[in-house]
Amino acid sequence: MIFLNISLVWKSISRSKPSLKYLSTLNVKDGPYNFVDGEKSHPIDSIGFTNVLNPATSVVLARVALSGTSEVDKAVKSSKEAYNSWSLLSGFERGKLISSLGQKISENLETLAQLEVENNGKPIWEARLDIQSCADCFLYFGGIASTVSGKHIQLPNSSFGLIKRESLGVIGGIGAWNYPLQTCSWKVAPALTCGNTMVYKPSELTPLTALALAELAITAGIPRGVFNIGSGETGKHLCCHPDVAKISFTGSVPTGKNIMKLASNDLKRVTLELGGKNPLIIYDDCDLKNAVKGALLANFLSQGQVCSNGSRVFVQRSIIEQFTNEFVKATTQLVIGDPFDDKTQVGATISKAHAEKVLAYVTQSLEEGAIKLCGGERVQMPHPFENGYFISPCILTNCHDGMTAVREEIFGPVATILPFDTEDEVIRRANETPYGLSAGIFTKDLRRAHRTSSRLQSGTIWVNNFNVTPVELPFSGFKQSGIGVECSTEAIQCYTQLKSVYVEMNDSVGVVEHGEHYSFSIFCCIHLFEAAYLLHPFRNLLVHLRHLDSNDLAEADDVVGVDGIVQDSLERNDLVVDLYHRNLRHLCRKVVHHHLHDNCWDRDLDPNHQNFLRRVDHSFEAEVADNHLPSACRLQWVALEVLHFP
Ligand code: NDP
Secondary structure, eight states: OBOOOGGGTTOOOOOOOOOOTTTTTTOGGGSOOEEETTEEEOOTTOOOEEEEEOTTTOOEEEEEEOOOHHHHHHHHHHHHHHHHHHTTSOHHHHHHHHHHHHHHHHHTHHHHHHHHHHHHOOOHHHHHHHHHHHHHHHHHHHHHGGGOOOEEEEOGGGOEEEEEEEEOSEEEEEOOSSSHHHHHHHHHHHHHHTTOEEEEEOOTTOOHHHHHHHHHHHHTTOOTTSEEEOOSSOHHHHHHOTTEEEEEEESOHHHHHHHHHHHHTTTOEEEEEOOOOOEEEEOTTSOHHHHHHHHHHHHHGGGGOOTTOOOEEEEEGGGHHHHHHHHHHHHHTSOBOOTTSTTOSBOOOSOHHHHHHHHHHHHHHHHTTOEEEEOOSEEOOOTTSTTSOEEOOEEEESOOTTSHHHHSOOOSSEEEEEEEOOHHHHHHHHHOSSEESEEEEEOSOHHHHHHHHHHSOOSEEEESOOSBOOTTSOEEOEETTEESEESTTTHHHHTEEEEEEEEOOSSOOTHHHHHHHHHHHHHHHSOHHHHHHHHGGGHHHHHHHHTSOHHHHHHOOOHHHHHTTOOOOOOOOOHHHHHHHTTOHHHHHHHHHHIIIIIHHHSOOOHHHHHHHHHHHHHHHHHHHTTOHHHHHHHHHHHHHHHTOO
16 A cells, blocks of 8 residues: 555665644644534534544544534535536646645655654654655646546537546545555545545544645645545445535445445445455565565555555465575564654554454464464553554464465454465465455566466556555455555546537437437348449439529429439439438438339339338338438438449
């Protein structure tokens, strides 16, 4: 979930100077914790309070009032009003404001990173990278905002179609606690870029940086109401709200399924970024040092609380001993401690409840036969961290594919090592999961890497790296890992809908677009040659009519009279269509009808052609009856055009 270069692994990054510019205005810890219509506000119908804790100390950071349905209504109403003008801006105008927000995030990187650490418990060096990735996300989408566009399609007779790409309306965003500002940015940036507005519900455990983002959005010039925040138990109401067009959620698979059920009541669109139980495949020809770093990245970033983590570590049998030794050695050297300390590599788990859940998985694994090589225990830290929940990174071996810890998402620092022998075998086993979020492959053989990546059922696959998520690449899940796409230009499709606009450039009404297609389908049903042969008798009439002035033709109501002017001409025969487009439909209809009946029937045709004529005539009558006159005209015109009938 973060953009990380493997060379930076576990290196602390020097702390940049805190920005002073917005430190005072970003004092979001004091609340209130909703942000509606451009300002922080208390919910109008608070249904209780929740304490937001610093996971490293269990000290209460904020006491957040939980919003009820009236507050959600208020936030949605505000976003709906803001949508009326925000959606009308050009992409370029919106893009400038969104890029400006990216710039503000960069300027406040240190402040935001510190807020994230305080609220989430992850090490400061990771938080800095997270916040930089949020800035990048807004800069990227701000940059592409002016390219969100539709298409022009040329249609027959100068008519044309526009395929317009339009915004959806008010989006409901529901975010997660493991990457609080990043899950928010991945939703807000593309949604706003496309002209939508958003009501965002941060995780009740980590609401602070999203609140800071809303403040920065105002300073960046994004109009009030475009991005509102409703903290508290607002998720269900957002999913059911009639004025919310779409829900974008990051979180667990069961909650994702519930959200989809609720959204289905009024067929809301959904983007769901859910969990995974991802494979990391280490072939025996890998660069072992890099593979070990990759395994650290795949398991212990953010205390293992990462949806894309590769906790099923498949290692080819010939190198398993060497790899395991190196992996355990590197893992036990990781520094667990004060998340604000630049040297810390493992911070605090998000909550007591979550830490207990993770440790219960370790206990169950041991009961199921796994062997613990390191970690998997609560680490008691000195003051002021004695009430924080720090877990030592854990490696389990003697694991098998059926084990609970190998099948279920633990969302904690627990890696399971699984030996394998062949490429086919490991790919089959890697795919044996209902999830499909990500996968990793370590090998020096490029062909093997491509073969493996093409057969793995995952939305993202890293070759010789792990958990690197540049905003330019789509992030999406196969199978139960999700629906829709975050990041990249592909996300634009998830926050827009297509509208087709047909523009008729001729003096005719709606039947043309249907009639012409209809005529073509009829035309395909008959023999071209026979059609052309049958239509020959009145071809000359049409050619001569073409030379007449429209006014003459308009007055020539009597087809027999018109027929009297027939001469010999061998010019092309698109006259009936011409007549039609010159708004002489009545005459055109008579011409065709008359000649099919009176002229053609009189001809001395053999029985086959007589038969065929009846079929064409039947089609013609049906089309005329359905007011599909141009179809009839087209029938003869196409035949003559295609066959160059003399
Ligand atoms: P959940 O997946 O349960 O999501 C909680 C959020 O979803 C809350 O904001 C909640 O809002 C909302 N929510 C819950 N039920 C509904 C509903 N029926 N309709 C609308 N919104 C709803 O995450 P948790 O924080 O409880 O974490 C549980 C597990 O999820 C973790 O252990 C981990 O395995 C996984 N997880 C996965 C993440 C990922 O990146 N894929 C991120 C975080 C967690 P409200 O309070 O208003 O109901």
